[in-house]
Amino acid sequence: MPRVTLKTIAEAVGVSRTTVSNAFSRPDQLNPELRRRILEVAEELDYAGPDPAARTLRRGKAGVIGVLLTEELSYAFTDPYAVAFLRGLAEIAEAASTSLLLMAWPDEASAERVVREAIVDGFVAFCMDEGHPALEALHQRRLPFVIAGEPYVKGVPFVGIDDRAAAKTLCTHLLRLGHRRLAVLQATHPRINMDTAHMSSAIADRLAGYRDAVLDAGLSWDDVAVRPTTHSREGGRSGAAQLLDLYPRPTAIIATTDLIALGALQAVAERGLTVPGNVSIAGFDDIPEAGEAGLTTIRQPKSEKGRTVGRLLLEETIGNAPRILMPYELITRSSTSPPPGA
Amino acid sequence: MPRVTLKTIAEAVGVSRTTVSNAFSRPDQLNPELRRRILEVAEELDYAGPDPAARTLRRGKAGVIGVLLTEELSYAFTDPYAVAFLRGLAEIAEAASTSLLLMAWPDEASAERVVREAIVDGFVAFCMDEGHPALEALHQRRLPFVIAGEPYVKGVPFVGIDDRAAAKTLCTHLLRLGHRRLAVLQATHPRINMDTAHMSSAIADRLAGYRDAVLDAGLSWDDVAVRPTTHSREGGRSGAAQLLDLYPRPTAIIATTDLIALGALQAVAERGLTVPGNVSIAGFDDIPEAGEAGLTTIRQPKSEKGRTVGRLLLEETIGNAPRILMPYELITRSSTSPPPGA
DNA sequence: TCGTAGTTCTGAATTGATTCAGATCCAAAT
DNA sequence: ATTTGGATCTGAATCAATTCAGAACTACGA
Numbered sequence: 001m002p003r004v005t006l007k008t009i010a011e012a013v014g015v016s017r018t019t020v021s022n023a024f025s026r027p028d029q030l031n032p033e034l035r036r037r038i039l040e041v042a043e044e045l046d047y048a049g050p051d052p053a054a055r056t057l058r059r060g061k062a063g064v065i066g067v068l069l070t071e072e073l074s075y076a077f078t079d080p081y082a083v084a085f086l087r088g089l090a091e092i093a094e095a096a097s098t099s100l101l102l103m104a105w106p107d108e109a110s111a112e113r114v115v116r117e118a119i120v121d122g123f124v125a126f127c128m129d130e131g132h133p134a135l136e137a138l139h140q141r142r143l144p145f146v147i148a149g150e151p152y153v154k155g156v157p158f159v160g161i162d163d164r165a166a167a168k169t170l171c172t173h174l175l176r177l178g179h180r181r182l183a184v185l186q187a188t189h190p191r192i193n194m195d196t197a198h199m200s201s202a203i204a205d206r207l208a209g210y211r212d213a214v215l216d217a218g219l220s221w222d223d224v225a226v227r228p229t230t231h232s233r234e235g236g237r238s239g240a241a242q243l244l245d246l247y248p249r250p251t252a253i254i255a256t257t258d259l260i261a262l263g264a265l266q267a268v269a270e271r272g273l274t275v276p277g278n279v280s281i282a283g284f285d286d287i288p289e290a291g292e293a294g295l296t297t298i299r300q301p302k303s304e305k306g307r308t309v310g311r312l313l314l315e316e317t318i319g320n321a322p323r324i325l326m327p328y329e330l331i332t333r334s335s336t337s338p339p340p341g342a
Numbered sequence: 343m344p345r346v347t348l349k350t351i352a353e354a355v356g357v358s359r360t361t362v363s364n365a366f367s368r369p370d371q372l373n374p375e376l377r378r379r380i381l382e383v384a385e386e387l388d389y390a391g392p393d394p395a396a397r398t399l400r401r402g403k404a405g406v407i408g409v410l411l412t413e414e415l416s417y418a419f420t421d422p423y424a425v426a427f428l429r430g431l432a433e434i435a436e437a438a439s440t441s442l443l444l445m446a447w448p449d450e451a452s453a454e455r456v457v458r459e460a461i462v463d464g465f466v467a468f469c470m471d472e473g474h475p476a477l478e479a480l481h482q483r484r485l486p487f488v489i490a491g492e493p494y495v496k497g498v499p500f501v502g503i504d505d506r507a508a509a510k511t512l513c514t515h516l517l518r519l520g521h522r523r524l525a526v527l528q529a530t531h532p533r534i535n536m537d538t539a540h541m542s543s544a545i546a547d548r549l550a551g552y553r554d555a556v557l558d559a560g561l562s563w564d565d566v567a568v569r570p571t572t573h574s575r576e577g578g579r580s581g582a583a584q585l586l587d588l589y590p591r592p593t594a595i596i597a598t599t600d601l602i603a604l605g606a607l608q609a610v611a612e613r614g615l616t617v618p619g620n621v622s623i624a625g626f627d628d629i630p631e632a633g634e635a636g637l638t639t640i641r642q643p644k645s646e647k648g649r650t651v652g653r654l655l656l657e658e659t660i661g662n663a664p665r666i667l668m669p670y671e672l673i674t675r676s677s678t679s680p681p682p683g684a
Numbered sequence: 685t686c687g688t689a690g691t692t693c694t695g696a697a698t699t700g701a702t703t704c705a706g707a708t709c710c711a712a713a714t
Numbered sequence: 715a716t717t718t719g720g721a722t723c724t725g726a727a728t729c730a731a732t733t734c735a736g737a738a739c740t741a742c743g744a
Contacts, residue, residue: 016694048484052461053399054730058699073436077429087419094415094446101443104436119394119461142390347700358724396700400729
């Protein structure tokens with residue numbers, strides 16, 4: 001049996017399609033009594049209501065913002081940084097009665113298709129890898145879109161922080177405390193079926209910031225041990241374990257993200273060493289767990305970032321493609337102190 | 343200037359609309375050389391690709407699952423229980439190249455509209471309040487949908503646990519330890535513009551389970567102090583503070599959720615008392631923080647719940663409307679012990 | 685009684701694609 | 715020389731609504 005549509009009902013009641021449409025979408029345009037009858041018949045016929053796809057086609061507005069995330073969708077609910085960002089975005093979207101479409105693809109090859117088929121009014125790309133095929137597809141859609149965090153693409157509205165300057169601030173803090181033997185734990189994006197680990201642009205910026213500080217202090221960057229590691233607590237743990245085995249042992253370990261720093265804290269504890277007594281540890285992002293762990297870190301306004309992106313997208317004033325840099329802040333907690341013997 | 347569509351391109355190239363459509367959606371249906379030319383012209387004309395709304399209208403499939411959440415959308419990224427559930431759902435959706443539409447409405451009145459306008463193939467309602475207008479609208483859409491957690495509505499596929507039996511297990515554990523003076527912290531859903539606090543059906547079930555255990559032990563439910571509190575850490579803290587002031591002081595406090603129990607732990611610490619020395623505390627859900635806090639609780643398979651819901655929705659085998667009850671497990675940690683002096 | 689205004693309803697055009705049954709054309713097989 | 719088959723392309727119908735100009739009717743004051 002064919003689907004029940006406006007037409008079916010119009011015929012059953014003996015009115016025009018227009019009138020039935022009005023009964024649902026513009027109640028003030030018809031006699032209340034007639035409207036009642038139409039709704040009644042619709043109910044009897046098990047009508048599911050005006051088809052949203054057809055409506056959107058005609059109206060040209062979806063009331064939805066598409067959200068693209070790195071690799072796995074479940075990441076949206078795993079990484080505390082992503083969670084905070086999305087919370088901020090959700091607040092703004094909700095107030096505008098706009099839903100969030102969290103987009104998912106099983107592999108890079110499908111990303112394009114998913115982007116092409118999304119029924120949305122705009123997109124936000126959150127911490128996508130530079131050069132991801134989805135970004136190219138995004139351009140093709142010619143809808144408003146904002147890149148959050150990374151990568152910075154010329155001409156595309158961007159919301160983030162000055163990672164490089166922030167990283168320099170953090171590293172300078174350690175140098176001022178007197179540390180001279182530094183080590184860095186650097187997050188990598190492990191790509192499937194690729195044996196080279198990929199560094200994201202934000203991470204690259206942070207690394208550059210650490211370097212800036214080291215050079216400014218008149219030290220050599222070559223003396224700083226940089227260890228790549230997967231972006232996870234466990235990655236930080238094993239990476240830090242190796243750094244702690246160096247001789248002479250570094251007096252401070254700076255991670256490119258809090259998640260990794262938390263793993264490093266664990267590694268230190270497992271060695272029977274203490275933080276900051278034997279070694280100072282610093283992270284980046286200030287996720288909630290960082291506070292509990294007493295981690296010195298750079299705080300960036302995660303939820304506020306999400307809110308800013310939401311406003312940008314909803315106000316449609318992004319024609320001028322601004323690059324918005326949010327404020328950051330050095331948060332010093334108990335995981336850093338002057339080096340032992342200083 | 344009018345929008346660029348398939349027609350515009352068809353005319354520019356001098357072929358039919360069908361052929362242009364095929365160039366995008368069925369590359370094998372036309373000469374590669376012609377396809378190349380069409381794509382080239384499309385690029386020149388700044389064509390944004392086949393309109394997804396039009397495509398969906400014609401095809402009848404959206405590739406999206408709609409997710410309805412209680413009250414605030416940001417809740418999805420706040421409550422660890424919700425986060426875990428959504429992670430599981432996301433895993434399954436992703437594998438099927440299906441996106442998740444997190445639906446948001448500024449107030450209850452808009453909920454209906456948002457549900458009616460969502461372009462999706464199915465819905466999942468996560469821990470919605472019983473009788474929420476969105477649920478009614480959901481029925482009207484006549485799309486597959488699954489209710490997760492609560493409320494249980496006859497005839498609608500359901501995935502959850504047997505809250506009542508689980509609660510009984512938990513309470514029985516405390517009674518076996520020897521506790522006789524119990525108190526309960528009960529979560530409420532505060533409704534806007536309503537002075538009566540609303541109890542969700544899952545919470546009601548848990549409460550009933552506690553009562554079952556108490557009665558089975560030959561005790562009187564009237565002797566158990568039940569304190570309603572908002573569903574938050576802070577609510578648990580202030581609620582517990584009051585229970586601790588009772589004389590004689592309860593030897594065990596059972597909360598209806600972990601979040602509240604965590605607040606209770608804090609209240610005990612603020613009083614200068616110890617857990618479980620002076621008072622035992624138990625929660626419900628086993629959110630990650632519960633493990634860290636050493637909280638005795640009921641573990642329910644949060645992510646697995648999400649996965650089950652996802653499979654149900656994607657396999658479309660939900661015609662028979664099953665009620666799926668997942669396994670739960672009593673997790674005893676350091677927050678419970680025999681009462682003082684036992 | 686006529687003009688005007690307001691309410692209620694309709695018809696046809698429009699939104700942007702996909703689908704499917706055929707029309708063409710060319711080469712290979714009979 | 716005719717048939718067959720495949721590849722390539724087209725026209726018209728279809729998907730399910732919304733929109734807008736205008737028709738029909740009623741009511742009201744002049």
